[in-house]
Amino acid sequence: SGAGRRPVADGAPKTPAAHGIAGIHKRKTTERRPRMFYPFKDDQGRPKTLPEVSYADLDQLRDLEEGYALEFKRSFSPTVQKKVPKIVASFANSAGGWLVIGIADDDRSVCPVPRLAADYSQIIGELCRRHITPAPRIDVRFIADPADPAVGVVVVQVLEGDFPPYISDGVVHVREGSTSGPAASTALVDLYGKATRRRAEVTAFCRRTVFVAARETPLFNLYMFRMGRRAADAPSRDELNAHAEAMRGSFARQGLACRVHHAHDSLIFSIPTRDTPRTPHSSIELFGDESLKLTVPAVLLAGEERKRAAERLFGAEAARQPEDDLHILSAEDTLARVTRMAAVLDRYVRERGIAWRQYAVAYELENLAGAVLWSDEPLYLRYARERGPLFCATADCLSRVRYLDDGAHDSFRARQFAGSHFFEACGLPLGSPDENDNALVDALLRT
Template identity: 80%
Template structure:
């Protein structure tokens, strides 16, 4: 995306990297399609802000700088307020713009007088336009904002439709597993804002790979890196067959991510105990080495959840390492080959729950959850690890947010049981 500020090598700077001294570069720039100046933060300017921000979101994104004169581009620092500028601007957007646009704002203080500074607002191109400010759809027209014509409105709705199709297509990605019908719990993290046509440079790909490798190392896991035509696949190797990964993370050029975690099915030694503990009358397997043939598929709650949350924690580490935010992502989970797999735990509360209500199991064929868009202001504390852990139980038939305290107690108990389980 366009940035009005560049480093010594001419590379565009992101908002987080802009220093007060960099603002001198703005003197040589004119207002235009992606840049606008305001001298102060007066009530009149605050009233115009939603219209300006919405117009940037409906166009290609842009930058609004408060504390730069509109006419001669001289520096006119504004006072630091008791409240954070981003909070004030965010509240203005929530009250006046539908849906809420994605933006970031910084107060860049004057090092010689920290009580004064310049407010820089970066508005990202909207993924689901039109963004409506006080009942009007505005777009950029040169250096100003104005109501969209009918043809522009059609294009805005078309952009939103295309974006939804991109998300849907991404959620059909598949990672190879040599064992047929491997039961998988998948997480899809689609990064919004970037376009699939934006191919990353070789240097960017290397930076992504290094950050993901570091996330694996910090989590204490080895990984193999496989190069696909449009992605990198990081898999945790197993000893027996290098084609059968413990789990895999697929990383795309735009930093969208897919996590695939195979369920841990109980082995021959635990199968009989699980069947008896669950009170099931099940056909015994034909082979002591294959508990899924002729018998039930039973999944270890502790081991599978431990694997899911450990791998999801790598995603959280990667996002922190890269300086990203989960608010840039759309998230969904998928059950693949998990239909009918029964959840097993020897926790006394689970065994009591089973006797009263029956065992938990995946009671649906392969399915994809609804997509959650994390930029709606309701997911500011989102973490992939917590999301994966809680929705793993939802996939097994335990309702999230149940009014029944026993359901919630069971979730807490199973989460504790997974702590320290073998991965």
């Protein structure tokens, strides 16, 4: 955004690690970590994701041994339940892995476990939340026996942790062959180093810029960094094409046309401009690992509309000030633009079957410092008379990064997040104990 790329701070990666569409295949790394292991394959030998696994696929486990990324348990007994946090933490501290409950560890025969009244994902998730710090990212599925849906097999996929070490009941466990054991001091150093590098990657990603020819254009940016992906997991050309097709479809279902620009490590889907390339336009940048960046130009009032708003907010003298001296931001028009584009992200993630909890999210303002918020909503006009107009009081800055796997964002939607935090950045008092503040928040968000 702006007319180019901001400089990267000393010591930070020059490009976002674990990202890219073309460049991702060329990236060299000193970290020789194994790829995520997938025990289930389709007819062409391609890995199957957990939602794609069928009961018949369990036969593939007969040819596999327990090891670094795979562990079997015959039952879900109290003894096994006590071991689950240790196993999960060891996978998260290593390269990820799979725990399969209902498979004998000696001959890999299927020993179905009963379907419980409570969901296995809730039970295992609660075990991990109570015994592991920080909470690892897992996906749990009960695969019912088609011949008897009352029984089945539980498959737990544990993703490699982004911020290790993951501590289970006070101990840091890592994988040692086919078992889990306490980490040595050198392994602990490596785990802390991995977390430090991951934070640097998130920071570097949040410095991404999309070119906007019109200088000093006021922008609202939303960064969505997909966690748990690495350069070693580079998508194939077919997968990249599927990503692009899903994004085009998401624009179309929102009634929006899009133009695709090929960047060196991403695709940029932008709203076409009808006049000149210098006209600011909204865009979504899509990376190979399905990280996302949304860039939305704010709508500034101009001409008679701006004069009318300035006079109502500040009086006749303010209406005569040059537009460059007093920027007035249309709350309704900008919110509509922001939320409509964020709805494209919601559609894309839903279409691709991605869980929002896999993302780290931050928002950013550019060239909006001092811009005054305008709305002809009666509650806002009364608020402005009594307490003064709302305006963006901060210099251009990035919000704190929120990690959506923290258990506090189970119902996250990009549209809702972008809309509320756009107003928050403009001074709207979110979470205020004052009823008048909350009424104003509700009124403006309804616009």
